[in-house]
Amino acid sequence: MDFMIRAAxxxxxxxxxxxxxxxxxxxxxxxxxKISHEVLExxxxxxxxxxxxxxxxxxxxxxxxxxxxxxxxxxFFYTYSTWKGRSVYMEDLYVMPEFRGxxxxxxxxxxxxxxxxxxxxxxxxxxxxxxxxxxxxxxxxFYKAKxxxxxxxxxxxxxxxxxxEALDKLAQMAPKN
Amino acid sequence: MDFMIRAAxxxxxxxxxxxxxxxxxxxxxxxxxKISHEVLExxxxxxxxxxxxxxxxxxxxxxxxxxxxxxxxxxFFYTYSTWKGRSVYMEDLYVMPEFRGxxxxxxxxxxxxxxxxxxxxxxxxxxxxxxxxxxxxxxxxFYKAKxxxxxxxxxxxxxxxxxxEALDKLAQMAPKN
Numbered sequence: 001m002d003f004m005i006r007a008a009x010x011x012x013x014x015x016x017x018x019x020x021x022x023x024x025x026x027x028x029x030x031x032x033x034k035i036s037h038e039v040l041e042x043x044x045x046x047x048x049x050x051x052x053x054x055x056x057x058x059x060x061x062x063x064x065x066x067x068x069x070x071x072x073x074x075x076f077f078y079t080y081s082t083w084k085g086r087s088v089y090m091e092d093l094y095v096m097p098e099f100r101g102x103x104x105x106x107x108x109x110x111x112x113x114x115x116x117x118x119x120x121x122x123x124x125x126x127x128x129x130x131x132x133x134x135x136x137x138x139x140x141x142f143y144k145a146k147x148x149x150x151x152x153x154x155x156x157x158x159x160x161x162x163x164x165e166a167l168d169k170l171a172q173m174a175p176k177n
Numbered sequence: 178m179d180f181m182i183r184a185a186x187x188x189x190x191x192x193x194x195x196x197x198x199x200x201x202x203x204x205x206x207x208x209x210x211k212i213s214h215e216v217l218e219x220x221x222x223x224x225x226x227x228x229x230x231x232x233x234x235x236x237x238x239x240x241x242x243x244x245x246x247x248x249x250x251x252x253f254f255y256t257y258s259t260w261k262g263r264s265v266y267m268e269d270l271y272v273m274p275e276f277r278g279x280x281x282x283x284x285x286x287x288x289x290x291x292x293x294x295x296x297x298x299x300x301x302x303x304x305x306x307x308x309x310x311x312x313x314x315x316x317x318x319f320y321k322a323k324x325x326x327x328x329x330x331x332x333x334x335x336x337x338x339x340x341x342e343a344l345d346k347l348a349q350m351a352p353k354n
Contacts, residue, residue: 005352020259032260039262048225051257080228080254082197082269083209084340085216089266092259114350117339121348127340128347134333147343152335156311159328159336162294163261163304166324170305171298173291175182 002062003099003108005115008053008073010045013037015070016053023094027133051077054115056095056108064098071096074112078125087127088120109142131159179239180276180285182292185230185250187222190214192247193230200271204310228254231292233272233285241275248273251289255302264304265297286319308336 017037056072233249
């Protein structure tokens with residue numbers, strides 16, 4: 001195999017930050033990224049980290065024209081289901097376009113995702129969840145081919161969010177006791 | 178106000194467990210609940226807890242015919258957005274039917290949710306997310322009236338899951354390195 005999957009270190013945060021932006025560009029929302037590599041270092045490598053991250057690294061001979069050897073990542077954290085217990089949520093899974101499909105010893109995305117699944121099982125977690133945009137059919141097909149269920153289609157789950165002013169306003173309504 | 182919102186203690190796990198089942202019955206999936214109050218105690222009150230929980234408690238004079246005074250809960254945990262940073266996910270928000278709407282000093286659900294929003298802000302989290310079933314219009318209306326956005330409708334996010342055999346199979350594909 002011409003790549004390896006390993007746990008990210010603080011030194012990988014610049015690469016992870018670069019790929020977070022690449023993924024946001026692919027998802028047509030690049031202006032949404034507000035997190036710097038310094039914040040990633042702080043939040044992911046503190047005593048009780050807010051996330052965990054795996055990276056895919058290729059041998060020197062395959063480095064990109066810009067000199068990158070860290071070419072994919074999977075960022076995840078632990079969640080909890082009140083029905084089933086400990087779970088994992090995979091926030092991001094990304095492989096640089098030139099390392100998808102045709103790359104020798106291919107399957108970088110599958111390798112990253114299956115390592116997350118392995119960590120999930122080791123930690124007695126019963127579910128691995130994540131979100132995909134409905135127009136992103138290559139990704140939806142990729143995940144479904146591996147056995148993932150689309151809970152929005154099958155059960156009708158919608159994701160809702162409070163942020164910005166709506167979140168501030170809600171927090172201000174909290175009772176004093 | 179005739180109720181208070183407070184952090185759950187291990188002693189509340191029997192009440193929380195009872196209400197988790199009541200909520201699952203409302204969501205038409207009671208057979209999905211596999212978590213006992215003992216597991217909740219273990220996972221929520223260990224050194225690095227998998228979740229946090231607030232409960233709503235009424236004064237003795239309002240206790241139910243079965244003798245319950247803990248009549249609502251909000252269960253949440255910390256997550257991470259690679260675009261915005263620290264976030265909160267509210268897994269469950271529940272108030273027993275007889276304490277909704279007309280209860281004196283009403284607004285138990287709003288009080289619980291706004292306390293979660295307050296904790297969210299205190300912890301420098303920028304988002305509060307949660308999931309709602311698409312047929313559950315009373316809840317969708319309740320959240321939207323408070324300013325929540327439906328990201329499945331507006332951006333097309335679908336929730337996907339690996340569990341059971343699909344998760345086992347995926348984990349077995351992990352590279353050895």
